[in-house]
Amino acid sequence: MDVQLKRGLLEVCVLAVIRNQPSYGYKIIKDMKPYVEISESTLYTILKRLEDSDMLIVKTVEHNSRLRKYYHITSRGLKRIEEFKSYWPDMVAMYEFIVREDNKQ
């Protein structure tokens, strides 16, 4: 799969996971697992990029006498999800077109 495309999609997936409530690294991976496999190092890169572009903020919370980072979505992040949802029907239409043309063979 196209690396850039996949990266962009994974970013939205991560935002979707923390959309309703803040979450932490391991839980994000677990929540995505039934649908998308994502490695720790990939998640790290994505979280960094989302943080740098103000789509999420990080809050460190004490948990069982150690620190755990929680990722909170920002209004920018919410907007990113909405944007993705708005242009996706076009993508689906293109996909259907490609499959249909391919089946004609």
Added chain:
Amino acid sequence: MTKSEFLQQLREKMKGLPKTDIEDRVNFYSEMIDDRIEEGLSEEEAVRDIGNVDEIVTKQIDDTSLTKIVTEKVKPKRRLKAWEIVLIILGFPLWFPLLMFILTMLLVFYIIWWSAVIVLWSIEGSLIMSVFAAIVNMFAFTFRGELLSGFGYFGLSLLTAGLSIFLFMGCVAVTKATFQLMKKVTLKIKKSIIGEEN
């Protein structure tokens, strides 16, 4: 491998990258391992689950920009002594041209490589033009009644069309390979800058 061994290895192999980046990533993996242990995995299993240290380090190097790596490299680790500063200033006529030489060589290599790719695309462009020119000539000669020449140009247009399709695939492959090569070379350069300290 225990958690502390894993993190220690990670720290050592990332030496040369910006300190804050190293700590940030180490903390991230530390949290990941702790969360797994909390869920019932043994320390060993949790570490194994995280994966290979080298892969993680390569990814981090890939993510860090070349300028950041160079800045980290040239940043003095301690306050420079007076004689060291004097040496740097006196040595300027020596180290500066050398540095410039290396940078220029890299730039030249880069430009030459891309020029070759551009030349290839230009040949492709001219081939496509020749196809059209041959077709125009084919009609021109045929209408003038010179059927043999017309036929000759028909053959030429087929030949150039075939060649241009063939070369087009080559051009695409070369361009793609170049992008990949540049990525690999950048990673190598980054690694060699960092690697000197290990």
